[in-house]
Amino acid sequence: MTIPFPSDAWIKAMMVDLNESAAYLEAAKNWEGDFYFVVNPGGTLSEPVTLYMDLWHGKCRDAHAMDDPAALAPAFRLAGPVATWKKVMSKQLDPMQAMMTGQLKLTGNMAMVMKNVRAAKELVESCTRIPTDFPV
Amino acid sequence: MWYFSSPQIVHGEGALSHLGTLTGERACVVTDATLKRLGLLDQVLAALEPGGMQVLVIDSVEPDPSLKTVRAGAQQMLDFAPQWIVALGGGSVIDAAKGMWILYERPDIDAAAINPIETLGLRGKARFVAIPTTSGTGSEATWAIVLTDTDERRKLGLGSREAIPDFAIIDPALVAGLPARLRADTGLDALTHAVEGFTSTYASDFTDGLCLHAAKLVFANLPAAVAGDAAASEHMHNAATLAGLGFGNSMAALAHGMGHSLGGVFHVPHGRAVALFLPYTIEFCVRGGGTRYMELARALDLPAGDEEQAAAGLVKAIRDLERAVGQPLTLEEAGVSREQLEAELGLLVDNAMNDTQTIMATRIASDEELRELFRAAWEGRTVEI
Ligand SMILES: [Zn+2]
Numbered sequence: 001m002t003i004p005f006p007s008d009a010w011i012k013a014m015m016v017d018l019n020e021s022a023a024y025l026e027a028a029k030n031w032e033g034d035f036y037f038v039v040n041p042g043g044t045l046s047e048p049v050t051l052y053m054d055l056w057h058g059k060c061r062d063a064h065a066m067d068d069p070a071a072l073a074p075a076f077r078l079a080g081p082v083a084t085w086k087k088v089m090s091k092q093l094d095p096m097q098a099m100m101t102g103q104l105k106l107t108g109n110m111a112m113v114m115k116n117v118r119a120a121k122e123l124v125e126s127c128t129r130i131p132t133d134f135p136v
Numbered sequence: 137m138w139y140f141s142s143p144q145i146v147h148g149e150g151a152l153s154h155l156g157t158l159t160g161e162r163a164c165v166v167t168d169a170t171l172k173r174l175g176l177l178d179q180v181l182a183a184l185e186p187g188g189m190q191v192l193v194i195d196s197v198e199p200d201p202s203l204k205t206v207r208a209g210a211q212q213m214l215d216f217a218p219q220w221i222v223a224l225g226g227g228s229v230i231d232a233a234k235g236m237w238i239l240y241e242r243p244d245i246d247a248a249a250i251n252p253i254e255t256l257g258l259r260g261k262a263r264f265v266a267i268p269t270t271s272g273t274g275s276e277a278t279w280a281i282v283l284t285d286t287d288e289r290r291k292l293g294l295g296s297r298e299a300i301p302d303f304a305i306i307d308p309a310l311v312a313g314l315p316a317r318l319r320a321d322t323g324l325d326a327l328t329h330a331v332e333g334f335t336s337t338y339a340s341d342f343t344d345g346l347c348l349h350a351a352k353l354v355f356a357n358l359p360a361a362v363a364g365d366a367a368a369s370e371h372m373h374n375a376a377t378l379a380g381l382g383f384g385n386s387m388a389a390l391a392h393g394m395g396h397s398l399g400g401v402f403h404v405p406h407g408r409a410v411a412l413f414l415p416y417t418i419e420f421c422v423r424g425g426g427t428r429y430m431e432l433a434r435a436l437d438l439p440a441g442d443e444e445q446a447a448a449g450l451v452k453a454i455r456d457l458e459r460a461v462g463q464p465l466t467l468e469e470a471g472v473s474r475e476q477l478e479a480e481l482g483l484l485v486d487n488a489m490n491d492t493q494t495i496m497a498t499r500i501a502s503d504e505e506l507r508e509l510f511r512a513a514w515e516g517r518t519v520e521i
Contacts, residue, residue, distance in 0.1 A: 023502060026489065026502065026503040027489060027490065029486075030486075030490075094337070094338075096495070097137070097138060097338070099253045100252050100253055100297070101137050101138065101139070103137070106253050109249070110249040110250075110251040110253065110254065111246055111248040111249035113251065113253075114248065114249065114250070114251050114292060114293075114294055114492070115248070115290075115292065115490060116490050117490055117491075117492050117495055118489050118490045118491075118494065118495055119490065121495045121500075
């Protein structure tokens with residue numbers, strides 16, 4: 001069964017996957033900082049969708065879709081068109097290259113990112129494991 | 137979508153004289169105390185003279201430069217306001233100068249947060265010249281910056297594509313007096329850049345030729361250069377920059393991840409550390425599939441019937457070269473005791489795990505696999521995981 005992306009069900013499925021991932025726990029054991037994943041329109045997705053994830057020392061403590069993105073002020077924000085998210089999540093585009101070429105825009109404490117790049121990689125690996133139905 | 141970044145390269149006999157064409161009011165030369173004592177700084181100051189610029193010298197860069205050194209140098213630059221930054225030295229000096237340049241242009245940025253994701257807007261205040269005095273680091277041709285967080289005992293693999301030097305001056309006269317040990321250490325760094333640059337996951341048509349030719353040059357010239365041959369020394373100086381251009385655009389991989397980690401904890405010289413790990417990481421990566429060792433081995437006229445044979449041939453050729461120039465092949469030979477290794481293994485693994493180069497390898501090592509790799513490298517054992 002595939003889960004529609006982006007959706008509350010999808011980010012909750014990713015939370016389950018992350019919390020079962022020994023590789024993520026190892027790589028992200030020093031990670032502190034919650035995230036907004038902002039998925040901008042494309043295909044049949046007509047409005048931006050913001051997904052929230054609270055990541056703390058190798059675990060995901062909370063995950064849900066945001067009705068009101070202004071309601072929280074997470075430490076990090078990763079934003080891009082849904083077509084780019086699909087490429088990254090289907091391993092057609094390297095996530096670091098996506099960020100380094102501006103196809104996905106990352107903002108937040110960059111010292112935390114540079115010291116924990118493997119955590120970022122394992123986070124994306126988790127995305128690729130979720131059976132996903134994309135709107136593009 | 138990807139980029140190929142390169143400085144304008146001035147090479148060959150007399151290349152240093154290009155400094156005389158630079159114009160502006162002020163230049164800041166970043167170097168270290170040894171190069172000042174050896175008179176190389178004086179050569180650079182003399183070469184700058186025709187431009188008539190006022191010069192500030194920062195000669196306090198230490199090996200494995202710290203974030204603190206970079207912050208202090210940036211403050212001196214902010215006070216002096218140079219239009220040119222001239223880095224004269226090995227990788228430590230050039231990397232530190234790149235960090236100072238970024239903080240000079242962007243005092244709002246923390247040195248530990250220098251990253252290739254955000255736009256920095258460099259060159260609003262100054263442009264950058266890199267003059268390598270060793271033949272290996274390739275920093276003169278890359279945008280990578282390795283700085284040490286002394287509190288965490290960790291080398292940080294930082295960088296920004298904008299931090300590619302404007303000019304790289306590859307003058308063989310500057311390495312004519314290089315001590316043999318430094319030639320061996322840095323030359324093997326160049327080889328590791330060539331091999332990892334060719335086999336990393338970001339390798340492309342734009343980097344392959346540079347890496348292959350650099351690897352050939354190192355195998356053909358390093359022993360003679362270490363013995364003091366002038367022609368071989370010039371080839372090695374060029375090979376280092378070629379390898380820098382190659383891996384700088386395709387990234388290094390696991391041997392650099394482990395080498396940075398080792399350097400941050402035990403201060404083994406960078407080239408010695410990465411070359412020591414390179415054979416072990418080849419043995420590890422070939423067992424994960426997706427490698428290109430046959431192509432590389434063929435280019436080097438090594439046995440290459442299949443990936444496994446090619447990897448084994450490369451491992452042997454690298455170790456033979458290391459042996460020929462008197463380098464250690466194991467952590468024990470590099471002066472790390474078993475007790476020291478076991479005491480620091482947790483930190484070594486943690487730092488290698490999250491090094492920016494580790495994730496560029498074709499096979500990503502887990503915590504347990506990194507432990508095994510460090511232990512195999514201590515014992516000199518074949519990697520069979
Ligand atoms: Zn290196």
